[in-house]
Amino acid sequence: xxxxxxxxxxxxxxxxxxxxxxxxxxxxxxxxxxxxxxxxxxxxxxxxxxxxxxxxxxxxxxxxxxxxxxxxxxxxxxxxxxxxxxxxxxxxxxxxxxxxxxxxxxxxxxxxxxxxxxxxxxxxxxxxxxxxxxxxxxxxxxxxxxxxxxxxxxxxxxxxxxxxxxxxxxxxxxxxxxxxxxxxxxxxxxxxxxxxxxxxxxxxxxxxxxxxxxxxxxxxxxxxxxxxxxxxxxxxxxxxxxxxxxxxxxxxxxxxxxxxxxxxxxxxxxxxxxxxxxxxxxxxxxxxxxxxxxxxxxxxxxxxxxxxxxxxxxxxxxxxxxxxxxxxxxxxxxxxxxxxxxxxxxxxxxxxxxxxxxxxxxxxxxxxxxxxxxxxxxxxxxxxxxxxxxxxxxxxxxxxxxxxxxxxxxxxxxxxxxxxxxxxxxxxxxxxxxxxxxxxxxxxxxxxxxxxxxxxxxxxxxxxxxxxxxxxxxxxxxxxxxxxxxxxxxx
Numbered sequence: 001x002x003x004x005x006x007x008x009x010x011x012x013x014x015x016x017x018x019x020x021x022x023x024x025x026x027x028x029x030x031x032x033x034x035x036x037x038x039x040x041x042x043x044x045x046x047x048x049x050x051x052x053x054x055x056x057x058x059x060x061x062x063x064x065x066x067x068x069x070x071x072x073x074x075x076x077x078x079x080x081x082x083x084x085x086x087x088x089x090x091x092x093x094x095x096x097x098x099x100x101x102x103x104x105x106x107x108x109x110x111x112x113x114x115x116x117x118x119x120x121x122x123x124x125x126x127x128x129x130x131x132x133x134x135x136x137x138x139x140x141x142x143x144x145x146x147x148x149x150x151x152x153x154x155x156x157x158x159x160x161x162x163x164x165x166x167x168x169x170x171x172x173x174x175x176x177x178x179x180x181x182x183x184x185x186x187x188x189x190x191x192x193x194x195x196x197x198x199x200x201x202x203x204x205x206x207x208x209x210x211x212x213x214x215x216x217x218x219x220x221x222x223x224x225x226x227x228x229x230x231x232x233x234x235x236x237x238x239x240x241x242x243x244x245x246x247x248x249x250x251x252x253x254x255x256x257x258x259x260x261x262x263x264x265x266x267x268x269x270x271x272x273x274x275x276x277x278x279x280x281x282x283x284x285x286x287x288x289x290x291x292x293x294x295x296x297x298x299x300x301x302x303x304x305x306x307x308x309x310x311x312x313x314x315x316x317x318x319x320x321x322x323x324x325x326x327x328x329x330x331x332x333x334x335x336x337x338x339x340x341x342x343x344x345x346x347x348x349x350x351x352x353x354x355x356x357x358x359x360x361x362x363x364x365x366x367x368x369x370x371x372x373x374x375x376x377x378x379x380x381x382x383x384x385x386x387x388x389x390x391x392x393x394x395x396x397x398x399x400x401x402x403x404x405x406x407x408x409x410x411x412x413x414x415x416x417x418x419x420x421x422x423x424x425x426x427x428x429x430x431x432x433x434x435x436x437x438x439x440x441x442x443x444x445x446x447x448x449x450x451x452x453x454x455x456x457x458x459x460x461x462x463x464x465x466x467x468x469x470x471x472x473x474x475x476x477x478x479x480x481x482x483x484x485x486x487x488x489x490x491x
Contacts, residue, residue: 085115088143088157094164098132103164106130115140115158127164131197135165168198168235177241180219189213190239198228198235210239218246218285221322247286249273250324254298256331259305268301269294271327286325291316298329304369308397308406309334335404337367346412350383355410358382367397367406376410383414387450390415418451442466 089111092100104110107123120138127136141159172194175186187193190206207226214222221244230236252273254262271294274284295312302310315328342363344352358378361371376393383391394411423440443459445452 085142085156085158087111087113087115087160088145089159091159091161092164093161095166097166097169103127103162107162109160115160120160123162127162132167133164134167137163139163170194170196170198170237171233171235172237174230174236174238175241176238178243180243180246181214181217186210186213186239192237198237200228203228203237207239210241214243215289216287218248218287219243220247220286220288221245245321245323247323247325249284249286249327250319251326253326253328254331255328256333259307259333259336260302265298265301265329265331269297269329286327291327295329298331302331302333306336306338306367307333308337308367308399337399337404337406339363339365339367340400340405340407343407343409344412345409346414348414349388349417350386350414355379355382361408372408379410379412381453383412384451384453387417387419387452388414389418389451389453420445420447420449420451422447438466439463 087109090104090107090109092103095103106126108119108126109115109123120140124136124138127133139161141161143157143159145155145157170192173187173190173192175183178186189209191209192202192206196202203226207224210224211222214224223242223244225240227238227240228234228236230238249271250273252266252269252271254265257265270290271287272284291314295314299310299312302312311332311334313330315330317326317328319325339361340363342356342359342361344355347355359375360378361368361375365371372395376395379393380391383389392413392415394413396409396411398407398409399405400407423443423446442462444455445459449455
């Protein structure tokens with residue numbers, strides 16, 4: 001039977017005890033199971049009884065004492081099947097910088113263990129994943145030996161040889177042409193340091209990271225070339241940098257806005273123009289990624305107001321020095337849409353009438369993205385009052401041929417209905433049966449009840465206002481109720 005747990009974890013102090021000595025943790029777990037009960041076609045709650053019991057802890061198993069064991073210096077015998085081969089020796093060929101000991105420590109193939117080709121192949125992959133080798137191969141050589149003390153018991157063994165080709169290592173990293181950024185800042189951004197495997201991919205990645213860093217700091221015209229090798233040092237990595245000027249925003253303008261004021265739109269975006277005095281050189285760095293993001297922010301803002309076809313672009317204008325720029329956001333507002341039909345589909349157990357009572361956005365209203373999202377939350381919350389704690393609502397907007405009319409469709413996935421299966425209370429620090437009982441009484445739900453979001457919120461509020469336990473915010477989060485499926489349950 002499918003079940004879920006309802007957890008309320010926190011760490012709490014008893015009010016009547018010193019805070020530096022006692023720590024309490026409140027965890028309330030509700031395991032919930034699906035019910036086949038016929039559902040009401042309206043929003044409401046359920047009822048049920050409470051049950052439970054206590055179980056005795058099993059007695060600790062008796063363990064033999066250390067002196068009771070029989071010890072010897074002989075190795076434990078391995079059970080062998082006919083045809084099993086033992087690894088006679090593991091050899092490494094080709095390593096010069098990385099020690100043999102360090103490489104052997106990464107291998108599962110070792111002397112004295114049974115030979116397995118699968119294990120050897122895994123070792124090859126493991127060595128490749130180290131990032132220190134360009135190529136790794138292996139070969140095996142079978143040997144037939146005689147077991148100790150017997151002339152008639154042949155043993156098959158295998159000599160395993162790994163051939164590795166080490167990558168060249170970065171001898172040094174040089175940054176040339178950086179006047180506004182120091183080497184330490186650039187080294188942390190590039191991610192390439194002395195002793196790393198020499199990789200063209202890693203160097204190209206480091207170059208892109210450096211460019212992103214320069215652009216974030218307002219050096220939008222920065223150019224970087226990366227190369228490998230210097231006279232007398234073929235493993236040196238060199239970044240040649242042309243920083244260019246640091247660009248700052250001199251002014252922000254918005255064209256085409258008639259419904260919303262320019263001052264209001266400037267508060268919505270992240271990009272900022274110069275301020276008075278010294279602040280003009282702090283907050284107005286021209287970050288092109290942030291500017292492009294502001295284009296999308298303005299478009300979303302208009303869509304939320306009902307201008308569903310609004311578009312926003314941007315234009316950059318430089319001054320004579322090339323250091324100061326003006327950002328011009330170009331807005332095409334289009335018509336403001338009104339709501340046409342509002343449809344609700346997918347509701348099987350809840351009536352459409354009860355769902356519509358929860359909607360604020362209705363036909364002939366000006367479309368509002370804020371109201372639509374609020375209505376979705378109301379529907380989900382209503383289903384949660386009935387025990388459909390995983391109900392989902394997918395909204396769709398359909399524009400009519402008529403100018404400025406949009407239809408709304410709320411597609412509902414109800415999911416299963418859940419019941420409370422059991423309730424447990426755990427208090428860490430100094431458990432007390434009276435406090436456990438009190439915590440249970442603060443929660444209105446009982447075993448057999450359908451999960452109700454209203455009861456969950458009521459329980460949260462009562463626990464927060466309770467004077468029995470005092471939360472220490474420096475150690476843990478306050479008590480809460482979290483719905484969680486029981487592990488191993490099948491739906």
